[in-house]
Amino acid sequence: MTEMRRVTAICNGTVVDHIPAGKALQVMQMLRVDIGRSNPISLVMNVPSGKVGRKDVLKIEDRELTQEELDRLALIAPKASVAIIRNYSVAEKRQIELGTELVNIARCSFWNCITQNFREPLPHKLRVVSAEPLDLRCSYCGRSQSIDDLAESIL
Amino acid sequence: MSDLITMDNLSNDEILEILDAAERLLPVAMGDVYAPLLQGKVLGNLFFENSTRTRMSFESAMKRLGGEVVNLSSVGSSVAKGETLYDTMQMVDGYSDIAVIRHPRQGAAQYSANAIDIPVLNAGDGAGNHPTQTMLDLFTIRQAHSTLEGLNVVLVGDLRYGRTTHSLSHALVRFGAKLTLVSPDSLRMPAEIVSDLQSHGAEVVESEDLAGSISEADVIYMTRIQKERFPDEDEYAKVAGIYKMTADDLVGAKGGMIVMHPLPRVDEVDPSVDSTKHARYFQQAFNGVPTRMALLCRSLGVEVPKEVGE
Ligand SMILES: [Zn+2]
Numbered sequence: 001m002t003e004m005r006r007v008t009a010i011c012n013g014t015v016v017d018h019i020p021a022g023k024a025l026q027v028m029q030m031l032r033v034d035i036g037r038s039n040p041i042s043l044v045m046n047v048p049s050g051k052v053g054r055k056d057v058l059k060i061e062d063r064e065l066t067q068e069e070l071d072r073l074a075l076i077a078p079k080a081s082v083a084i085i086r087n088y089s090v091a092e093k094r095q096i097e098l099g100t101e102l103v104n105i106a107r108c109s110f111w112n113c114i115t116q117n118f119r120e121p122l123p124h125k126l127r128v129v130s131a132e133p134l135d136l137r138c139s140y141c142g143r144s145q146s147i148d149d150l151a152e153s154i155l
Numbered sequence: 156m157s158d159l160i161t162m163d164n165l166s167n168d169e170i171l172e173i174l175d176a177a178e179r180l181l182p183v184a185m186g187d188v189y190a191p192l193l194q195g196k197v198l199g200n201l202f203f204e205n206s207t208r209t210r211m212s213f214e215s216a217m218k219r220l221g222g223e224v225v226n227l228s229s230v231g232s233s234v235a236k237g238e239t240l241y242d243t244m245q246m247v248d249g250y251s252d253i254a255v256i257r258h259p260r261q262g263a264a265q266y267s268a269n270a271i272d273i274p275v276l277n278a279g280d281g282a283g284n285h286p287t288q289t290m291l292d293l294f295t296i297r298q299a300h301s302t303l304e305g306l307n308v309v310l311v312g313d314l315r316y317g318r319t320t321h322s323l324s325h326a327l328v329r330f331g332a333k334l335t336l337v338s339p340d341s342l343r344m345p346a347e348i349v350s351d352l353q354s355h356g357a358e359v360v361e362s363e364d365l366a367g368s369i370s371e372a373d374v375i376y377m378t379r380i381q382k383e384r385f386p387d388e389d390e391y392a393k394v395a396g397i398y399k400m401t402a403d404d405l406v407g408a409k410g411g412m413i414v415m416h417p418l419p420r421v422d423e424v425d426p427s428v429d430s431t432k433h434a435r436y437f438q439q440a441f442n443g444v445p446t447r448m449a450l451l452c453r454s455l456g457v458e459v460p461k462e463v464g465e
Binding site: 108110113114115116117119121138139142143 | 284
């Protein structure tokens, strides 16, 4: 059975493919499509895939995610591939870009970091020290971040 | 603007240039020569937690160079009323030309530097960085040995929590030092720091034995074991007073070996050491002044002349 048949093809919207297996719910959370949205969302989890072993796929109808929104996924699904669908066909392909700094994507998880004061107004910044393996450090306190902890402190 | 947040902000050449400038400023720091290099400049001294030695040496450095100092006292101020660091820094930006910040939270110095345009010097942020301390330590070591290259440095005491020894180790390794880390097992330097030092090519030896490390040392850097670091009294009691250096212990030391300590000390360096030729900790504390003078000049873009005071 091909993956296209697992879930109905969408007419307009965004397909996020090659999400690491089990991470699709987190991806929804990071894209903020899980709350207060009326768009239909289909989720396929644990699909066999030559590229990443097993993967999740997320289809969001009637919403084209911007590059900025997609770059938020660099934390948990850096290798995801994204297609913008218009009228049942792929209109655009997008890649997640990690960049050199993640701004206002997640809060530093170190308990004594200056950014733990919720009233401090400057943006939260994580510096990308290495992409593979992913090594992120708070741009203020310099602490290395556990990716699991960061997923808990998505902004 | 030229901030100093961590030692990583400085290249080896820059470190040596600053130490050279500090050396030229020694007679000014001692009050023998008046050189108003920073006349008309105002330093904002922001100590969100107490550190008398650091605050006073910055104040002395600025005033000896003809500059002025405004102090923030956090007790009873807008800070105590819950003002954000961002807002406090906006005020300082308006009142001064350079800011020195000491803060209990890690990252506060970088955060401040991002918040304002004037240069920011980190005078200690939580368990993070304290680069001006490292610079004065390097100054003291070079003053005694005329070089930073290839020295055998023994670090003693609380190597687990002490940011002073972490930062100094990183800096020394950049100059090819051999490090001997002496601590009780519970206060060993974190493994990731040790492996980081080794990955920079450092020879690192770990030991619990101070006496056996003395004869080969060029520098012995003693630190205090702080009671407040321990979750309970029993754990502290096990290691409290474990290293007590006396003058007699130093009989077999090299002639040029120096004993350093960031102060205040408790009982790890006996007063009998004070009168030996090895004691260097009071000089070290004084060296905060010329070193911070050089750092203030650098951040304010003021060149220290080859012949100061002429
Ligand atoms: Zn942080």
